[in-house]
Amino acid sequence: MEYIKLNTGIDIPILGSGTNTYGKEGNKYKGEINGDTTELESAIESGYRHFDTAVSYRNEAVVGKAVKESGLDRKEFFLTSKLPTKPEYKEYRESEEAVRRTVEASLEALGGEYIDLYLLHNAWEPLEDIAEVWKVLEDYVDQGKFKAIGVSNFNEEQLGYLLEHSRIKPALNQVVSHPGKWNHAIIEYCKEHGVVPEAWGPLSGVSEENKTTLTQIGDNYDKTWAQVLLRYQIQRGVVVIPKSHNPKRQKANLNVFDFELTEEEIQVIEKM
Numbered sequence: 368m369e370y371i372k373l374n375t376g377i378d379i380p381i382l383g384s385g386t387n388t389y390g391k392e393g394n395k396y397k398g399e400i401n402g403d404t405t406e407l408e409s410a411i412e413s414g415y416r417h418f419d420t421a422v423s424y425r426n427e428a429v430v431g432k433a434v435k436e437s438g439l440d441r442k443e444f445f446l447t448s449k450l451p452t453k454p455e456y457k458e459y460r461e462s463e464e465a466v467r468r469t470v471e472a473s474l475e476a477l478g479g480e481y482i483d484l485y486l487l488h489n490a491w492e493p494l495e496d497i498a499e500v501w502k503v504l505e506d507y508v509d510q511g512k513f514k515a516i517g518v519s520n521f522n523e524e525q526l527g528y529l530l531e532h533s534r535i536k537p538a539l540n541q542v543v544s545h546p547g548k549w550n551h552a553i554i555e556y557c558k559e560h561g562v563v564p565e566a567w568g569p570l571s572g573v574s575e576e577n578k579t580t581l582t583q584i585g586d587n588y589d590k591t592w593a594q595v596l597l598r599y600q601i602q603r604g605v606v607v608i609p610k611s612h613n614p615k616r617q618k619a620n621l622n623v624f625d626f627e628l629t630e631e632e633i634q635v636i637e638k639m
């Protein structure tokens with residue numbers, strides 16, 4: 368595994384596992400929580416130590432349970448969760464007390480002690496309100512309950528505002544990034560401003576045409592189109608969190624540290 372240092376001094380594993388359909392009926396995002404830790408167990412067994420969950424996924428406790436039942440030390444893991452911030456989740460962040468209530472529930476679900484990284488799931492208006500909620504997250508960093516704090520789905524203007532109006536700068540910005548929706552501009556902006564970029568949905572929405580090209584590139588290294596995409600993100604310094612319900616694909620997605628894409632191949636991929 369490779370790591371990137373976040374601005375609070377902790378290391379984030381550059382590759383983790385998404386979880387947004389784990390522990391749910393029918394592996395559906397909106398499925399009932401059934402507490403099934405099968406995929407988490409096989410991910411841990413394969414070597415994953417970095418998991419990305421969120422309050423809105425409703426499965427933080429399932430992730431917490433799998434970590435506890437793994438028998439490994441909590442310190443072996445890097446856990447990310449997110450405060451829901453979209454208008455429909457307004458009650459989770461409408462007052463300082465509401466934010467603290469949400470955060471305490473996340474802490475409890477993920478083992479009670481601390482969370483490695485806590486994100487604002489989305490930006491909202493007015494930006495001044497984001498800066499107010501951010502202060503509460505900063506307090507949890509001061510208390511040692513969050514090892515780092517960051518944002519998700521923030522554009523340049525929103526991230527720029529928070530960078531200017533915060534005591535502890537956002538450590539990371541998690542944004543969608545895959546062929547057809549690379550988000551190159553915000554990723555470059557993050558890098559320029561010391562904010563680590565992270566790619567969600569890295570294997571989603573890939574056209575058949577792009578799969579063919581990526582497969583041809585992968586053939587040079589005995590890798591699949593998916594492994595080429597993950598390697599691309601890692602090689603450009605982007606943390607990546609693929610998710611699979613299939614143990615073989617979980618393993619394959621981890622197996623991306625033994626080859627290097629050429630500059631030419633990168634130029635083909637980044638234009639997709």
Ligand SMILES: NC(=O)c1ccc[n+]([C@@H]2O[C@H](COP(=O)([O-])OP(=O)(O)OC[C@H]3O[C@@H](n4cnc5c(N)ncnc54)[C@H](OP(=O)(O)O)[C@@H]3O)[C@@H](O)[C@H]2O)c1
Pocket residue numbers: 384385386387388419420488519520541542566567568569570571591593594608609610611612613616617619620
């Ligand atoms: N911040 C946000 O707003 C936000 C939004 C969405 C997601 N996320 C996070 O990002 C994580 C990842 O995104 P995602 O879950 O949407 O999708 P993803 O990682 O792009 O995966 C999409 C699909 O690709 C398949 N897949 C995985 N590995 C593969 C492989 N090696 N070869 C072929 N197919 C493969 C999986 O199906 P199988 O299960 O059949 O393998 C999966 O359903 C989420 O779980 C969540 O934690 C964050």
